[in-house]
Amino acid sequence: MSRDIRELVWCKSSYSGGEGGQCVEVATRPDSIHVRDSKNTTGPILTVTPDAWTQFVGFAAHR
Numbered sequence: 699m700s701r702d703i704r705e706l707v708w709c710k711s712s713y714s715g716g717e718g719g720q721c722v723e724v725a726t727r728p729d730s731i732h733v734r735d736s737k738n739t740t741g742p743i744l745t746v747t748p749d750a751w752t753q754f755v756g757f758a759a760h761r
Contacts, residue, residue: 703732703743710736 706725721736731751
């Protein structure tokens with residue numbers, strides 16, 4: 699894991715409740731967006747560009 703990844707500040711989704719379930723956390727950098735499972739913080743991290751994240755959020759908002 700790169701130094702930049704270790705220094706990320708993670709924010710839990712506002713849709714994530716305290717009772718578990720399907721929760722994600724997001725960390726942002728000027729050139730990348732990182733997404734991980736809040737129940738498995740040492741697991742895989744999805745990294746995308748800010749443009750790809752904007753497109754995804756726009757798509758998801760209309761579902």
